[in-house]
Amino acid sequence: VQVQVSDVRKWAGREESAVMEPPWPADLAGRLDWPLTGEPTGTVTVRNMGESLLVEVEGEALVQAECGRCLTSFPLRLHFQDSQEYRLAAPGPEDDWKAYAGDHIDLDDLVTDAIVLAEPLAPVCRPDCRGLCPQCGQDWNQGPCACESPVDQRWAALEGFTPKRPDTD
Numbered sequence: 177v178q179v180q181v182s183d184v185r186k187w188a189g190r191e192e193s194a195v196m197e198p199p200w201p202a203d204l205a206g207r208l209d210w211p212l213t214g215e216p217t218g219t220v221t222v223r224n225m226g227e228s229l230l231v232e233v234e235g236e237a238l239v240q241a242e243c244g245r246c247l248t249s250f251p252l253r254l255h256f257q258d259s260q261e262y263r264l265a266a267p268g269p270e271d272d273w274k275a276y277a278g279d280h281i282d283l284d285d286l287v288t289d290a291i292v293l294a295e296p297l298a299p300v301c302r303p304d305c306r307g308l309c310p311q312c313g314q315d316w317n318q319g320p321c322a323c324e325s326p327v328d329q330r331w332a333a334l335e336g337f338t339p340k341r342p343d344t345d
């Protein structure tokens with residue numbers, strides 16, 4: 177992914193947006209936890225800050241993830257967003273901006289990092305996914321199983337217990 181900056185770098189305050197275009201970073205698939213399904217989509221915005229160019233990337237990528245609770249494979253939409261400052265000079269060790277030269281800035285690292293960061297640690301197929309029974313493996317989204325849940329076992333001792341009425345005599 178590249179962005180052309182030949183116009184925007186001419187004067188401070190200028191801002192340009194463009195649709196992100198392939199080729200997508202070659203190592204993107206290898207950096208992701210889940211396989212990409214289709215190509216990412218997004219926009220690049222470049223703002224001339226005077227001393228530097230501020231580049232913002234934003235978009236969506238679709239991956240085929242596995243639910244951390246019920247292990248079902250499901251399509252997961254990742255919304256990614258990140259920004260990076262670029263200057264026509266080499267950064268020192270303390271600087272958080274990067275160098276660029278010429279009419280284009282290569283955004284492969286920025287886009288890859290943004291999409292990797294957008295991946296949730298433990299994706300779930302839906303917020304209220306009930307998950308699998310740890311004992312028999314039954315998918316609780318399909319219905320309850322015959323196992324007693326830990327909560328039931330805790331209260332099992334009370335089964336058949338009928339509180340006595342206070343003696344009124």
Ligand SMILES: [Zn+2]
Nearest residue numbers: 243246301305
């Ligand atoms: Zn699930």
Ligand SMILES: [Zn+2]
Nearest residue numbers: 309312321323
């Ligand atoms: Zn069970």
